[in-house]
Amino acid sequence: MTQRIDKALIAEQNDKLMPALLEDYDALARKLARQDIDIERITKQAELFQIAIPSWGTGTGGTRFARFPGEGEPRNIFEKLEDSAVINDLSQATERVSPHFPWDKVDDFKELKQYSDSLNLKWDSINSNTFQDQQDQQHSYKYGSLSNTSEAAREQAIEHNVECIKWGKILGSKTLTVWVGDGSNHPGQQHFQHAFERYLNSMKKIYAELPAGWELHIEHKMFEPAFYSTVIQDWGSNILAAMELGPQAKSLVDLGHHAPNVNIEMIVSRLIQFKKLGGFHFNDSKYGDDDLDSGSLHPYQQFLIFNELVDAQYRKQEGFNPNYMLDQSHNVTDPIESLINSAASVQRSYVAALLVNRPALTDYQLNNDALMASNTLKEAFHTDVTPILAMARARKGGAIDPIRTYRQSAYRATVAKQRPNSGGNGSGIV
Amino acid sequence: MTQRIDKALIAEQNDKLMPALLEDYDALARKLARQDIDIERITKQAELFQIAIPSWGTGTGGTRFARFPGEGEPRNIFEKLEDSAVINDLSQATERVSPHFPWDKVDDFKELKQYSDSLNLKWDSINSNTFQDQQDQQHSYKYGSLSNTSEAAREQAIEHNVECIKWGKILGSKTLTVWVGDGSNHPGQQHFQHAFERYLNSMKKIYAELPAGWELHIEHKMFEPAFYSTVIQDWGSNILAAMELGPQAKSLVDLGHHAPNVNIEMIVSRLIQFKKLGGFHFNDSKYGDDDLDSGSLHPYQQFLIFNELVDAQYRKQEGFNPNYMLDQSHNVTDPIESLINSAASVQRSYVAALLVNRPALTDYQLNNDALMASNTLKEAFHTDVTPILAMARARKGGAIDPIRTYRQSAYRATVAKQRPNSGGNGSGIV
Amino acid sequence: MTQRIDKALIAEQNDKLMPALLEDYDALARKLARQDIDIERITKQAELFQIAIPSWGTGTGGTRFARFPGEGEPRNIFEKLEDSAVINDLSQATERVSPHFPWDKVDDFKELKQYSDSLNLKWDSINSNTFQDQQDQQHSYKYGSLSNTSEAAREQAIEHNVECIKWGKILGSKTLTVWVGDGSNHPGQQHFQHAFERYLNSMKKIYAELPAGWELHIEHKMFEPAFYSTVIQDWGSNILAAMELGPQAKSLVDLGHHAPNVNIEMIVSRLIQFKKLGGFHFNDSKYGDDDLDSGSLHPYQQFLIFNELVDAQYRKQEGFNPNYMLDQSHNVTDPIESLINSAASVQRSYVAALLVNRPALTDYQLNNDALMASNTLKEAFHTDVTPILAMARARKGGAIDPIRTYRQSAYRATVAKQRPNSGGNGSGIV
């Protein structure tokens, strides 16, 4: 357990940074007070914000061309949990971890649960994996899993998902996220309708195994690994599938899985309206499913998505309770640093969206005052909420400047020694 | 009536071209016979193919930057019908015309019906227009029509659609197509959910006025004239709206209204599967809603769409009966030539799709033989069906080479004299 | 002259807002001081920032579908100058106006120059127009202007550009910006190489007429009005043309004229490196050349572009002296408000880019510390520089809150009475 970040180190670092933080925080408090916003109410909400860490995100990612491993990468789910605990130590916003099976499969799930409890970590959505062949696997997924033309392959994929639910129950999870790589690379390869029907039939069998209180999240993706068509290519197919399955089925939005130029915040609104928004995989992208760090390229888009989410909360929209999770590929950074940074980036969007003057916005909308409506959002976005984020972390025992404190801790160098055979397979691929 | 194409001219031209056509047709017949395809069965289906002409397409189109009118443009719906009759004289595949109101509004719709009867033309889907302000209009659509925040503007837009139905009944149409320009140019300008709710409520009122046997077709568009969001931005919002409205509401696919890279043939398949494919606006595009001539850039995409349509026909898919219509902007060509050419281009895709060996394709699909599945489609696509198209036209009294015959007819020069004040507003804008 | 914004009104409004501004400004000064940044140095640079107003931007824009005019639109270049003066009264960052010929053509250019002098306005780049046909024009540009297959049409277009230079000399401009709509809508319509050769030959003739000290700016555009190909489609063709012409020819970057996903800040860097960055047309877009308000959708992209510009300034890059100009289409807002707002938005990016810690950034870059390099940019971007912008305006006599003061002034209502026949053609089309 010595690898975790020493509380004394955090405290020492925070002590140095606190005077400046207090000065900025007070200035912001006065500014917000002039807008009739109580900074303490916002900071409280910032403290409550949580976003899950994907277990696989703690390893270095790569592309089909290469993977350049970093040092001290976690070699199994226990070490991934260690790294996740460090992230939460510093960020205080990531107490949940989302596992990926069979990558994170263990012999004794109760032991795994005890270990996560000991780290004060909880389990988020379970991710099944039927887009790769495992060594001992009977039927290949080369031509699909839940939509495969072979019934045996479909049954195998269904069975894997049912197992994931079983393991998730032990871990205390409440959600199964299903993303499949099924699709085609050639026109004609697949009969679109028959493939979708097979997919729906398979999903119905999985849905039937869902415990009460659980949700089944469907993830769509426009392309990759299939490059001509995918079975759940967009939110349209996604919501139709969720509607076919029933109320426990919802749609999950991964920010990188859309066609170019698509208005994602509008899709979020549609899913909210039809009570089908299950959750998010946050990341950023420029060209395709780039899986870059959340908010690193399009911070205003991230804000606009949270504008929809906070608005739904504000309107007390029925059935609104989405999951937040990061899903990124860290190819050139220390994964721990990127995850800390990205959690804060998403949290920043959430906090800024809390500052939007909603009654004024409604007024501008009803009067078609496009300019002032836009400026109302921008005023919130321009507000530098860094002091709120830092204060929320500090009050919960986290770091005011988590990257600096992490580097001071020398955690990476320490685990590099303890994980000599890291850099292998199974980690970091998103 | 002297403007129409002289049957003697057509016959004379066809006589010259017939020997070569017969030689090619016979060679193709022998080739198809080796594939167990009876060319006569295909030619018969080609003869039955129909695609509607948009009345506005007979004028020269333009962009926000400029419109460069051609000579002899039609100045009203009567002259548009004349031009449409010429197109059908030559192409024999375009006996229906789709009007646009109020552009084509007349004082006496019965007179208009008599005129179209006299030209052997029928009326296709009625297009309402609430994306422009008319001179005598009480409430502006600057900030939307069916989703406007003003109830008065919404009611005005509803009323216009109800009138369109009324006029359509006189003309013998059976479909109302609703496309609105509603949307926003600024984040925050519109509350996405409230705007969509207002849109749905307005559409419900229109739907309630739909006569038995009619369909209401909803057209989505990703952008333009609104550039940040549109109320019906994609097939997802489209099908949800159609489902909310009821069985007489269906989705219309305009090939140019999608995000870049989107797999349109797959959307067609999804709409077929959920019994919501209402019809098409055919055109081609490279960058946005370019409204280029159908099949001029992406002939294989057009073929793949017809592969889905012919497959649905082949499988006797329930509730499958879509409308076909051209919807193009002819900025640099004679609109009559482009419409003749494009009707033949769409017909070419249909005929080629009829040649697909579907039992073999099914086999390849079930065996995941991606390469041979792809080649099965390509074999049909590579087949030069020009002789079938030409023969189908010739047998029905149309022209073997319709562009050549049209130019020989000097129709354009003739109407240029008869329509001295053409080149004005109201035509060609798509 | 009574239409202009009363200085007393500005002063009165500023007086009310000054106490809060001072509080925020002081807090920001202290925060920046901790980063060793002297706020006064930054504010001084903010005061010097200038961006030109496009004369046509003062009218309401539209699309090929419709234009919804606002009230009191300027009816000629004199009224456009009045509106521009108002924008500068309030923003104090827009003392230059860019005219568009023949839209802004007058009989007596000296009189026009006297009028602009009287308003303390200067003239920015001259824009020629060979993408529309004018009423008295001998040769049509339907099939192109500088690249037309007809020599007479090309000569006419060249002659127009030479006239533009002549008028620009009277007005005191130093730049001619050439954007043409030349291109094609059909594969095969144009011989790509021959069209480009004709374009280059025409441009060489214009270049030969360029006075000493002038620059010729070439603007590329991927599509619209031509939808299959354009003669100067991207920065590649643009820079090659500029290199063929000579040192006075440079490339102009319009933010909306690129393919989806393109990294525009990188293009800016390349043009700087090869000494060919002439200037900018600022606007924002989501789907195509949407011409939305600058920074309204992608504020971080705008910042990243200014990061390149400030970096070039910092490195004292040879030959670096680009023009800044807005080029937007205001379809749903008061154009004056949008132009004020957008000038401030661009200025915001500039000021934020000044805050980047460049020595630290260089260090991170050399050490491949991608995360901290990214965070260094983000730290500057997150800083709310609103107080600097407001203070810079106030110190120069502009408005702390220019939109509010503008609305208080009732300028629009005043001119609405004075411009009874506004809402006509020639304005607002971008």
Added chain:
Amino acid sequence: MTQRIDKALIAEQNDKLMPALLEDYDALARKLARQDIDIERITKQAELFQIAIPSWGTGTGGTRFARFPGEGEPRNIFEKLEDSAVINDLSQATERVSPHFPWDKVDDFKELKQYSDSLNLKWDSINSNTFQDQQDQQHSYKYGSLSNTSEAAREQAIEHNVECIKWGKILGSKTLTVWVGDGSNHPGQQHFQHAFERYLNSMKKIYAELPAGWELHIEHKMFEPAFYSTVIQDWGSNILAAMELGPQAKSLVDLGHHAPNVNIEMIVSRLIQFKKLGGFHFNDSKYGDDDLDSGSLHPYQQFLIFNELVDAQYRKQEGFNPNYMLDQSHNVTDPIESLINSAASVQRSYVAALLVNRPALTDYQLNNDALMASNTLKEAFHTDVTPILAMARARKGGAIDPIRTYRQSAYRATVAKQRPNSGGNGSGIV
């Protein structure tokens, strides 16, 4: 050598198919004769057409998510050559193989040359690889190769390229193709200009080692593996680099390496015009660098590219002599089948482009007859040139139906037994 396709099998299969082929060929000959085209002249040119096979393409490709190996994959360059020989046996259009180092590195390059000679195969362009780290490599390419901030890493990458030239000389190659994965994933990570300067300096050192008669081909790629920026992101940076280096440096066009919607045939024209078209990597794609089978999705685009190439040939454009090569990732098909099929697909575009009536096209272009210009291209494209392709193969000893004959040969099953440990690394990644 028993693995190669038995000539007797080919002859036997061809004998069965020849009567039908002759019938179709004769019919096509008559049709072309009516257009004054001598089919024999076209068939002769088809026989001369050659396109290189990428050595790595003979293995199954994959994505970052998974690779699903096929059976009997080649385990080294000798087995890749065997497979290439089979492809050429059947297609008679692929006598050159393009190697990739260090993947295809051997101890004795003379032995390799002797082996390729024995198979009647020649060597195409040499591909260097500095986008992966090799096991024994001193400096990592994680942060770039030719543009790395570390001089030692740059020198290592330069040295590798110089070695590639050395090996290529032994093999009889005349071209080095350089594609690097250099770029960045975060704004700020890289200084764009400095990175490009480092790249250019490295390339100058490689260029200096180029033997007389060799060419250096630069390949650009918009993204992947770098997801925010790449050093040679588009044809603009590519041609500028080639111009900086000198006349032996040219640009290579990979069809999948462009932004969405980009007009690639126009880029081809520009490179031809500026004497910088080095060659092609043919493949097809829908979403990104999908590396699908050439012409499988966009056959008309492929034709339009060949329309430019044949036009340059027709105009005897100076310095025009591009390399053709396939570069695809075969994830769901037998790579040999895909390569045979794709070579024929590219050849089909070439042959169809030969049929374009160029004098007529020129006439239509000069008269701005967009419709007939478009139809002139379409007439050639619609012509089913399958009989020409088959006859060209048959006359050279290849297979009329190469896929069918390949399957009859049971080659794959045979090598599957001889290559027990296939399915490993190093193959198929594109």
